[in-house]
Amino acid sequence: MQALVIYTWVAIGLIIIGILLLFDPMKRPSRQGLVESGSLGSHYIQLWEKRCRFLCCVRSADENSSEAFKNVADVFASLFEDSDLVASDLAAALVLLRLKRKHEERQEESFRKTNLHMPICRSSTASIGALQDEGGLPHQQSPRPEWMKVGSAHHFMKFALASYGWPWFVYGRFCQACCSLWSHLHCCTCCRAAPNYVMQDNCCLCHTAALRAITGLTEENITYITFHNKIYEVPFFVAIDDETQNVVVAIRGTLSLHDAITDLNAQCTNVCIEGLPESCLAHKGMVQAARFVLRRLDETRALAEAFAARSGYGLVITGHSLGAGTAVVLASLMRPQYPNLKCFAFSPPGGLCSKEFALATQNFVMSVVVxxxxxxxxxxxxxxxxxxxxMCVLDTCRQPKYRVLAQxxxxxxxxxSASSLDSASSVESPSQDRPLLDSTANSYTYESLEDVQVTFSEDGTHRPQVPRHTEIPLYPPGRILYCFPKLPEDERLDGSTGEWEFTWGEMKGFSQILISPFMLRHHLPQIVLAALEDAAVQASDPS
Structure with a gap:
């Protein structure tokens, strides 16, 4: 009987996984009449809005959440409304794209090795070209401000990491982190008053304890901390850094579903700021989050108190991920009042600034990409x-899906392995007569999206498909410091092993997603801190 129950639950689990992988989850209605009436897009928007609300357990209809969920649903609908792909198709395509990229990198590296005058390009740096030292500058850029140094970035990355509180602090080193937190904990604050500068921490002030353990700040150096978190409303803290003589505003990155909704609200909105071009556009969710932080700073007078305690100190705004994007917009909003402020943006979103906005931030924003x-x-x-x-790689692949997934x-x-690459020009070595993506109506090439016009046919006529929300390309902000592992990928056991090298990159070099085993791991704040620590040592010791 026990074996039968176990078998039944395993079978149910496999059936659910099979449904998720092999069946279309979009509930697509009949296309006849819907395409002409224009109601197909609204059907997908309503479907994705219901899914997002269900995932976030949000049923209220306040103005902020309603607008945010509609915008996020519009983003998802624009990506999936014209494709009949299931999860297994996406998994197979990512495998093929990874093989294709790996094969191209191998060919490029072999070519560069035979041409000794050209620097060898590692897989991680393939998108931005030749390496440059810290003093080098990409083409078409003005001289870099003196304060943009690797050591400074490493120092303020600690504040960006501290804004996350205890979850990322204990990640990967639970016992050691607990010992470090113990001396900073305030147990049973539910029975006694918490410090007046801390808002919405837990009963033992674990977030605040982690913040102090990471930065080494004392209670006297912390002006304000809030862990209040809703859509468009992000946690942040204000502290006095006597080591660099700066007041620091550090904004937390993505750590909740509310933060994810803010991230996914990716439409453009105008940023009207004194001193910036009128055509500046930015990520809508992060503009709203920056305005929330600015309002809270004005209401609490946290900055005024910090500057009153330390007259003559500068202002630094920093953050990681969502916090980095919010920090850049906040720095732009506050720059008319604080013209000498500095912003350190760690792993900022690529879809943050229009070209005009990104260029305007180069004098006061230093970004770090790992x-x-x-x-x-x-x-x-x-x-x-x-x-x-x-769609291209699925349309041209002639291998059965199960074989691609098994590979x-x-x-x-x-x-x-090298032998796998030699035999795995999978995209170009057919083993069946029809493509993996069985669609005779589509026509795809390996051209870039800017140079190709994808077409589809419903009734024998071809109509152009213009992707929504792509009219204005967006870029990472400011001057970009790019850190990458020194060892080639084949010699790395994980994303953190080996020493790190660094160079100054251009914003256009980060316009394409790289399919890599480390594409998520390299975003972790601990990895960013480790890379900057190693790069700072190299920058301080040129030999």
Missing amino acids: GDDLVPRLSMNSLHDLRHKI GCWYMLFGI
Whole structure:
């Protein structure tokens, strides 16, 4: 009987997984009449809005949440409304794209090795070209401000990491982190008053304890901390850094579903700020979050108190991921009042600023990108470009899906060997007569999204498909310091091993998503801190 019950639950689990992988989840209605009436897009928007609300357990209809969920649903609908792909199709496409990229990198590296005058380009740096030292500058850029140094970035990354509180602090080193937190905990604050500068921490002030353990700040150096978190409303803290003589505003990155909704609210909105061009556009969710932080700073007078305690100190605004994007917009909003402020943006979203806005931030924003990090390369344009490449690779692949997925599982466990690459020009070595993506109506090429016009046919006529939300390309902000592992990928056991090198990159070099095993790992704040620590040592010791 026990064996029968276990078998039944396993069978149910496999059936659910099979449904998720093999069946279309979009509930697509009949296309006849819907395309002409224009109601197909609204059907998908309503469907994705229900899913987002269900996932976030939000049923209220306040103005902020309603607008946010509609915008997020519009983003998802624009990506998936014209494709009949299921999860297994996407998994197979990612395997094929990884093989294709790995094969191209291998060819490029072999070519560069035979041409000794050209620097060898590692896989992580393939998108931005030749390496440059810290003093080098990409083409078409003005001289870099003196304060933009690797050591300074490493110092303020500690504040960005501290804004997350205890979850990322204990990640990967639970026992050691608990010992470090113990001396900073305030137990049973539910029975006694918490410090007046802390808002909405837990009963033992674990977030505040982690913040102090990471930064080494005392209670006298912390002016204000809030962990209040809703859509468009992000946690942050204000502290006095006597080491660098700056008041620091550190904004937390993504750590909740509310933060994820803010991230996904990726439409453009105008940023009207004194001193910036009128055509500046930015990520809508992060503009709203920056305005929330600015309002809270004005209401609490946290900055005024910090500057009153330390007259003559400068202002630094920093953050990681969502916090980085919010910090950049906040720095732009506050710059008319604090013209000498500095902003350190760690792993900022790629879909943050229009070109005019990104160029305008180069004098006061220093961005840091590590390795194959997905987020600084993530924008609506790069997502549609990836979607286009997925359709291309599925349309040209002649291998059965099960074989591609089996190869992907093998590569995840044992890596991609040279022999596999030689035999795995999978995209170009057919083993069946029809493509993996069985669609005679579509026509795809390996051209970039900017140079190709994808067409589809319903009744024998071809109509152009123009991706929504891609009219204006968005870029990472400011001057970009790019850190990458020194060892080639085949010699790395994980994303943190080996020393790190660094160079100054251009914003256009991060316009495409790189399919890599480390595309998520390189986004972790601990990895960013480790890379900057190693790069700072190299920068301080040129020999």
